[in-house]
Amino acid sequence: MCDCSPLFVTWKKGYERRLRGCIGTFSNLVLHKGLHEYAIISAFKDSRFDPITLHEVEHLHCAVSILINFEKARDYRDWVVGIHGIRIEFQDNHHYRDAVYLPEVASEQGSLFFFSLSYMCLFTLYTVLVGSIFQTFLAEDLKLDF
Structure with missing residues (x-):
């Protein structure tokens, strides 16, 4: 085993x-x-x-x-702070993006359920967008392909 x-x-x-x-x-x-x-x-x-x-x-x-x-969540409310973690996955400009929030993250922050989920999603989206914008500017300035 x-x-x-x-x-x-x-x-x-x-x-x-x-x-x-x-x-x-x-x-x-x-x-x-x-x-x-x-x-x-x-x-x-x-x-x-x-x-x-x-x-x-x-x-x-x-x-x-x-x-x-x-387990797959039935919807965005189908998780328990401190017990379930969250994995967020999506594609951005043909790039796969993901973020992981372990079960203890929300409970350590002392956040309420909806605030935790909203914060995690917004932070992940912000991080991806800022990264994409930075890469776009860098690629244009240096003529690099990402």
Whole structure:
């Protein structure tokens, strides 16, 4: 029997537990190997942050989210804060875009149900649009093709 599952490793820093890195996969991985691999990837390869340094280690907190029992939502109200995560997927100018919000994200923020969902969708859309606009300007200025 394979002890396999999708997982995410999250690093947070300091008393206020500020996000310092979070990367995972939806592929089924052997847990002990996946944990080792994604602990390193999330610490050093999360493009939103500089790699973790040795002097930060004593201030870090690590969490592992093991994802199980995926189910499609019936509609936008079909989820429970703190129990269900959200995966948002769509295409933009022939590019696949997605964002993942682990079950603990909404409950950690202390947000109400609709605010959480609205914020997550708007933030994801904003991030994608700003990224697309930046890439368009960069491509026009430098004559690059993205």
